[in-house]
């Protein structure tokens with residue numbers, strides 16, 4: 428193979444590795460964001476986004492335990508697919 432072509436191939440490989448690294452870190456950012464959203468839930472009574480660890484809504488004060496149980500039940504019924 429011609430030396431120019433070899434240099435071009437090596438440069439191209441380095442570029443591909445750099446792009447793969449960038450894409451991997453970009454995907455990692457989105458993944459982290461997803462997990463953050465997964466730790467929140469919307470109150471079925473007033474619609475406020477509330478952390479899942481809270482057992483009652485921060486706005487209306489109603490219990491989120493029942494809504495959480497229903498969401499877990501529907502998660503199990505659909506086999507992990509979000510509805």
Ligand SMILES: [Zn+2]
Nearest residue numbers: 470473484487
């Ligand atoms: Zn509420």
